[in-house]
Amino acid sequence: QSALTQPASVSGSPGQSITISCTGTSTDVGDYDFVSWYQQHPDNAPKILIFEVNKRPSGVSYRFSGSKSGNTASLTISDLQPADEAVYYCCSYADTIPDVIFGGGTNLTVL
Amino acid sequence: EEQLVESGGGLAQPGGSLRLSCEGSGFTFSRFWMAWVRQVPGKGLERVANIKHDGSERYYMDSVKGRFTISRDNAKSSVSLQMNSLRVEDTAVYYCTRASRPIFGVVTQFDFWGQGTLVTVST
Numbered sequence: 440q441s442a443l444t445q446p447a448s449v450s451g452s453p454g455q456s457i458t459i460s461c462t463g464t465s466t467d468v469g470d471y472d473f474v475s476w477y478q479q480h481p482d483n484a485p486k487i488l489i490f491e492v493n494k495r496p497s498g499v500s501y502r503f504s505g506s507k508s509g510n511t512a513s514l515t516i517s518d519l520q521p522a523d524e525a526v527y528y529c530c531s532y533a534d535t536i537p538d539v540i541f542g543g544g545t546n547l548t549v550l
Numbered sequence: 551e552e553q554l555v556e557s558g559g560g561l562a563q564p565g566g567s568l569r570l571s572c573e574g575s576g577f578t579f580s581r582f583w584m585a586w587v588r589q590v591p592g593k594g595l596e597r598v599a600n601i602k603h604d605g606s607e608r609y610y611m612d613s614v615k616g617r618f619t620i621s622r623d624n625a626k627s628s629v630s631l632q633m634n635s636l637r638v639e640d641t642a643v644y645y646c647t648r649a650s651r652p653i654f655g656v657v658t659q660f661d662f663w664g665q666g667t668l669v670t671v672s673t
Contacts (some may be wrong), residue, residue: 442594464593471623473658477595484645485595493650497660509588532658538611539658541595 443529443542445493448547449540456517459545461529467509469538473532476505479544480525488527489514516547521535524549552576552662553614554646554671559667562636566671570631572646579627580604583657586620586631588642594630596642600657601632602625614640636671643668644666 443464451457461468461476468474477485487496489505492512497509502517512531516523529542558570571585583598599610599620608620617636622629629646646664649657 471658473653475661484665485660486663487659487661490661502618530595530658530660532653532656536612537654538656539597543594544587546636 441480442539443530444453445527445545448548450550451516451519452550453519453521455519455533456515457513457519457547459516459527459529459547460546461512461514461531461542463531463533463540464510467508467531467533468512470534471502471532472507474505474507474512475530476503476512477528478523478525479528480509485528485541488549505543519549521549540549552648554648554662554664556644556646556664556667559644559669560607561670561672562633563634563636563673564671566636567632567634568636569667570633570644570669572629574627574629574646574648575646577662582661583652583662584620584629584650585647585657586629587645587647587660587663588640588669589645590642595659598644600652600655601629602652602655606623607655609657614655635668638671641669641671645672646669 477490643666647660649661
């Protein structure tokens with residue numbers, strides 16, 4: 440099972456909004472709403488931002504939102520802050536293995 | 551404050567063994583699925599194994615089946631990963647995670663992560 444496809448890097452300026460895509464197939468992202476997103480700062484553990492496509496855990500800023508269309512899930516970060524600079528990973532259940540699979544990660548730079 | 555603290559990583563030779571441990575605090579450990587997720591340095595993430603809250607079900611990624619064993623002791627709020635027949639490709643940072651939303655036993659969500667412990671398999 441291949442990893443989910445994410446852009447290697449995205450960038451934005453403080454105050455702007457950016458969107459990170461996560462493309463899978465009809466046997467993972469397209470067929471299940473078990474998509475989650477994680478933020479990882481250098482030398483830190485990942486932290487969950489979004490679960491079940493568009494739900495935010497308690498304590499996660501409203502600036503982070505998730506969505507899905509077909510085989511592609513998206514994470515949008517609004518009002519970019521310097522502290523948002525990190526690597527972001529998507530994750531989805533995949534029934535062909537079955538297992539969960541992760542994207543390769545997207546490095547967000549806040550200019 | 552919720553916390554997961556791993557221990558037991560280090561250097562092992564190919565074919566050798568290591569045992570990772572993780573102690574949870576700040577939450578009711580016995581109510582949650584737990585999982586180990588690994589990250590190859592500079593690369594992506596993989597779910598290694600997960601275990602049901604009562605220890606009655608365990609699920610592994612294909613490449614570690616028969617070599618790794620996940621277990622838990624709810625009385626001690628701990629989960630372990632016994633890794634045998636280690637391979638160079640098992641080299642990674644191993645994270646202990648609190649997990650949820652299982653589908654056919656495979657957890658699909660990793661709610662909270664420890665800081666990780668590095669396992670290096672090399673001659």
